Amino acid sequence: MAVCEVCSNDYEMAFEVRAAGVVHVFDSLECAAQRIAPVCENCQCRILGHGVQSDGRFFCCAHCARQQGHAKLVDHA
Secondary structure: OEEOOOOOOEEOOOEEEEEOOEEEEEOOHHHHHHHHOOEOOOOOOEOOOOOEEEOOEEEOOHHHHHHOOOOOOOOOO
16 A cells, blocks of 8 residues: 555555656545645635646736736636
8 A cells, every 4th residue: 555645644545646757645636736736826725727827926817816916817718
């Protein structure tokens, strides 16, 4: 069995995620999101969808980006 790096659960159905050359082990998508999903720099929500990015900064939506001075960003519907 493998141990989740977030909650330390020793789980037979744990899985690996490879990101940026690093292998992570998780027991659930919730733990994976807590460890590797970016956080919006404006509202601090976990970005689980596409979000937007400007100058290396992550935002959950164009509204949050504009709140932080990135006026040209728009959401894509």
